[in-house]
Amino acid sequence: MAASMLRLVRSGRRWALAWIDGGSRERSGTQTGPTSNWARGQSSVAQLSLHTAQKPRKGEHKWAAVVGLEIHVQISSNSKLFSGAQVCFAAPPNSLVSFFDASLPGTLPVLNRRCVEAAVMTGLALNCHINKKSLFDRKHYFYSDLPAGYQITQQRLPIAANGHLTYSVYMGKKRSQMTTKTVRIKQIQLEQDSGKSLHDDLRSQTLIDLNRAGVGLLEVVLEPDLCCGEEAAIAVRELQMILQALGTSQANMAEGQLRVDANVSVHHPGEPLGVRTEVKNLNSLRFLAKAIDYEIQRQITELENGGEILNETRSFDYKLGCTVSMRDKEGKQDYRFMPEPNLPPLVLYDATSLPADADSQQVVNIDQLRDMLPELPSATRERLVQQYGILPEHSFTLLNEVGLLEFFQSVIKETRAEPKRVINWVLNTLLYYLKQQNLAVSESPVTPAALAELLDLLDSKAISSSAAKQVWRYRKKSIV
Numbered sequence: 001m002a003a004s005m006l007r008l009v010r011s012g013r014r015w016a017l018a019w020i021d022g023g024s025r026e027r028s029g030t031q032t033g034p035t036s037n038w039a040r041g042q043s044s045v046a047q048l049s050l051h052t053a054q055k056p057r058k059g060e061h062k063w064a065a066v067v068g069l070e071i072h073v074q075i076s077s078n079s080k081l082f083s084g085a086q087v088c089f090a091a092p093p094n095s096l097v098s099f100f101d102a103s104l105p106g107t108l109p110v111l112n113r114r115c116v117e118a119a120v121m122t123g124l125a126l127n128c129h130i131n132k133k134s135l136f137d138r139k140h141y142f143y144s145d146l147p148a149g150y151q152i153t154q155q156r157l158p159i160a161a162n163g164h165l166t167y168s169v170y171m172g173k174k175r176s177q178m179t180t181k182t183v184r185i186k187q188i189q190l191e192q193d194s195g196k197s198l199h200d201d202l203r204s205q206t207l208i209d210l211n212r213a214g215v216g217l218l219e220v221v222l223e224p225d226l227c228c229g230e231e232a233a234i235a236v237r238e239l240q241m242i243l244q245a246l247g248t249s250q251a252n253m254a255e256g257q258l259r260v261d262a263n264v265s266v267h268h269p270g271e272p273l274g275v276r277t278e279v280k281n282l283n284s285l286r287f288l289a290k291a292i293d294y295e296i297q298r299q300i301t302e303l304e305n306g307g308e309i310l311n312e313t314r315s316f317d318y319k320l321g322c323t324v325s326m327r328d329k330e331g332k333q334d335y336r337f338m339p340e341p342n343l344p345p346l347v348l349y350d351a352t353s354l355p356a357d358a359d360s361q362q363v364v365n366i367d368q369l370r371d372m373l374p375e376l377p378s379a380t381r382e383r384l385v386q387q388y389g390i391l392p393e394h395s396f397t398l399l400n401e402v403g404l405l406e407f408f409q410s411v412i413k414e415t416r417a418e419p420k421r422v423i424n425w426v427l428n429t430l431l432y433y434l435k436q437q438n439l440a441v442s443e444s445p446v447t448p449a450a451l452a453e454l455l456d457l458l459d460s461k462a463i464s465s466s467a468a469k470q471v472w473r474y475r476k477k478s479i480v
């Protein structure tokens, strides 16, 4: 035991004293021995030891990434969560601000029924338990675009909890096998959005726009069940389609109606989860996937080089393609949660609890909202497979590409050709071409009617398949 040292090492969020002998393996006072999980390397010191002194045995040093998302969804509503001020994207700064939104003393919150209904419908669509009683809390922090100094949210008892979201990914070596996966939903809470800070670098000043202050948000908190950037992006895309089908949010990421905070950690399979970092405010699926994958790689490299992961908040620099530290989270952020004194508990009803003399305008009835749920993307896909005999993976593509399902259905309506032939042309010819040209479906130079006509000619054997391809090439050239 020539070079033994007592070092402070980290295990998850805790610190402990451990012996490091000769840089090979650490021992702690409570758990010793070569097979102890704790000793096998949660800490950065242990990683360093294993890497410098011993060559890892095959398969011993695999890392697993763990990703949990917090998704902020702007509710589609004409007015804000607690005030009558209008909600509108890109209105002139500070033109949509009520006294309450600006936190003038003496103003009180009045809960927006539409936002509550949107939360219940979203919760039902995501297989959540809807709490018939939920509570509002104040979450305090200082930021110049938060005039009250706190955000009203649902910390203790949210409106919905314990749901799940199902999504499908391509797996296998050739990525040809579609697998259905599930991510658990911890909770959905109603909360206020903050205002916006506009930094004017020329004059070294920050301007505040309170139009967004108080807009109703749903925070959808996912359990840490995802494993990489691509999977996270697919799950968020599925959620986005569900919200759009419900009409509870337009969920347009470019307009900030859906923003994601990605929590990322790495650990060795079978060992406790690692320390997480949180990459804030990702507003595109591409950046979400990139930020997560970058962060996973950064953490692995950091740990393998003997460093440690701090529980910190980071942001994604999309120009450089990397994440950068914003602030250390651990210990510093105490939100001093307290019950919101100006809002009573939010009570919802269902058939079993609805009082006989209840005024339907004054109560929110969960069963009534369940009956109003529209067809959700998973059901639409199943219907398409059944109705048209197309492959399940084709039904995914039809829904994923904005406007493609409508295009496909318009062609179907106007042609005698078999749906299977239509789907082949829509996916392999039209979509392939649009992707090459970087065009949206709505920008397609070929209309559904033109494609239907072409497929009719093909169907009636008036033209051969190679002639149809020629017509296609000519048609798109003549229009572009």
Ligand SMILES: Nc1ncnc2c1ncn2[C@@H]1O[C@H](COP(=O)(O)OP(=O)(O)OP(=O)(O)O)[C@@H](O)[C@H]1O
Pocket (backbone or CB within 6 Å): 066, 067, 068, 069, 070, 221, 222, 223, 224, 225, 263, 264, 265, 273, 274, 275, 276, 278
């Ligand atoms: N070890 C971990 N690795 C990756 N993600 C994790 C890990 N532990 C928790 N998470 C994820 O972190 C998120 C925690 O979100 P939550 O809203 O509960 O708390 P918060 O981030 O501390 O608070 P805030 O809302 O202020 O950001 C969840 O999405 C959860 O799945």
Ligand SMILES: [Mg+2]
Pocket (backbone or CB within 6 Å): 070, 219, 221
């Ligand atoms: Mg959160």
Ligand SMILES: [Mg+2]
Pocket (backbone or CB within 6 Å): 070, 261, 278
């Ligand atoms: Mg968070």
